[in-house]
Amino acid sequence: MHKLSVMAVAAALLAGCTMAPWYHRPAAPVSQTFPEGGVYATQPGQPGGVPNGRSANGAAATDIGWRDFFVDQRLQQLVEIALKNNRDLRVSVLNVEAVRAQYEITRAELFPSIDATGTESRTRVPRDLQTSPRNPVSIYNVGLQASWEIDFWGRIRSLKDQALAQYLATAEARKAAEISLVSQVADQYLTMLADDDLLTITQNTLKTAQDSYNITKVQFDNGTGTELDLRQAQTVVETAQANLQAQMRARAQAENALVLLIGEPLPADLTQGQSLDSQDLLTDIPAGLPSDLLTRRPDIMEAEQQLLAANANIGAARAAFFPKISLTAALGTESLSLGGLFKAGTAAWSFAPQITMPIFEGGANIANLKLANVEKRIEIANYEKAIQSAFREVADGLAARGTYDQQIAALERNTFANQRRLDLSDLRYKNGVDSYLPVLTAQTDLYSSQQTLIQTRLARLTNLVDLYRALGGGWIEHAGETPRPADAPVDYGAASAPVAASAAKAG
Incomplete structure (x- = not known):
């Protein structure tokens, strides 16, 4: 009895184990903390930081719904x-x-396969070998056939683990795609708002330049102005006109890009939006530690699942060196006529266990094992690269977040100075104190500074959006919601249901 118990336990262990290497998560090839000091020392919410925007109140990006991050309806x-x-x-x-x-x-390969069969075979035997008066002979058979490979060495289980890891990796890729889509829509929408602002200042510049040109032309026609002043005024008009066309083109293309992202034309009943200056995004989302990215970033989790899949594949490659044991059985009835299939005495069965031992495979098994080990090293490198890329994205976002506020403040002062300079230069020109060249220069510089200010405001906002994404934000709609499984579609009338949890449980 004791021996039977030991054998049963051993069989259970053999059926449940694999020859895959014991998995150890590779160490993160980045610093233990994000960069500090310098441009990183002026983060919002920290001493020395510039308060500019709503506060996240210490909430991590993954806990902030995208409706909480964006306030523009x-x-x-x-x-x-x-x-x-x-x-x-x-x-x-x-x-x-x-x-x-x-x-x-x-996974289905772990279980026996059972098929219902019905066959008819008709055979003619040569006369010299004939043992029955009936020639040819028909044999009818109806029954069940079952086959099962006993997974002693874990080959099928390793393949099942590999398939499960690949499934979970695909689910994480789907989660990364949704998070990325949220940020892409926001970035493109902000770009469209910036194009609107650029169009406005270009139109204003063109109007001012056209008015100046008209005055200068009247003076030239009356003999009180020079052709040099006229042509200088004309250059501003033509430059603004060319820029206007470029800005109109950019605005149309930005809308086309947004339409592609949302998957339908812009609805006519969209709610009133806010201007670029009024986009009040959360500014002080804490970055946490680089190790947090391992659980926040779906692309890193995807890379680790691919590594787990490669690790499981090694187990399947190792198991290929060992015998395969399969059982085949059949149970049914057999008769020389259809009418006699279910009569007494027609029962038939067969049982055929088989063991296959690889002896010579031309080096295929060895090559497969080498390939599996190389593929694992590749996935380790991909996993480490995913961590490094995530670290770089967050660090870049923090560096930008710590500098944009001061840069925009300086650009606003520069724009004000250029506006004042244009007003004074225009006044001096109209009073005959100076030539038209200072007016031209001031007008060009003002236009350039206005464009730079708008583009920098856009860069600040898109950096905040991208930092929100880089920290794993954008998966939940409202703060406080329970995050969906990675493979669950967004719940806006989608027909598919979450299945990741059930798949992992079944594995």
Whole structure:
């Protein structure tokens, strides 16, 4: 009895183990903390930081819903439309379903397969070998056939673990795609607002330049002005006219890009949006520690799942060196006539265990094991690169967040100075104190400083959006919500249901 118990335990252990290497998560190849000092020392919410925008009140990016991060209702509406209609996101959801089906196919190999069969065989035997008066002979058979490979060495289980890891990696990729889409819609919307502002200042500059040109032309026609002044005024008009066309083109293309992201034309009933200056984004989301990115960033979790898949594949490659044991059985009835299939005495069965031991494979098994080990090293490098890229994105965002406020303040003072300079130069010109050249120079510099100010404001806002994404924000809609599984579609009428948890449980 004791021996039987030991054998049962051993069989259970053999059926449940694999030959995959013990997995150890590689150490993160980055510093333990994000950069500090210098440009990083003036973060919002810290001593020396410039308060400019709403506060996150210490909440991590993953705990902040995108409706809480963005206050512009028009932008919120566009994000909601994109989450329902974006075609790339739909492909990501379908990829998850496809890989889940592949996982279920692989997992099914762990269980016996049972088939119902019905056959008829008709055989003619040569006369010299004939032992029955009936020639040819028909044999009818109806029954069940079962086959099962006993997974002693864990080959199938390793393949199942590999398929599960690939499924979870695809689910994380789908989560990364949704988070990225939220930030892309926001960035493109802000770009469109910036193009609107650039169009406005270009139109204003063109109007001012046209008025100055008209006055200068009248003076030239009356003989009180020079052609030099006239041509200088004309250069400002033509430059502004050319810029206006460029800005109109950029504005139209920005809207086209936004339409592509949301997956439908801009609805006519969109709520009134806010201007670029009024976009009140959360500014002081804490960065935490680099190790936090391992659980916040879906792209890092995707890379680790790919590493786990490669690790499991080594187990399958190792198991290929050992015998395969399979059982085949059949049970049914057999008769020389259809009418006699279910009569007494027609029962038939067969049982055929088989063991296959690889002896010579031309080096294929050795090469497969080498390939599996190389692929694991590749995935380790990809995992480490994902961490390094995430660290760099966050560090870049922190460096930008610590400098944009002061840069914008300086640009605003510079724009004011240029406006005042233009007013004084124009006054001196009209009073005959100076030539038209200082007016031309001041007008050009003012226009340039206004453009730079708008572009820098846009860069500040898009940096905040991208930092929110880099820290893992954008997966939940409202703060306080329970995050969905990685493979769960956004709940805006989507038909698919969460399946990641059930797949992991089944594994």
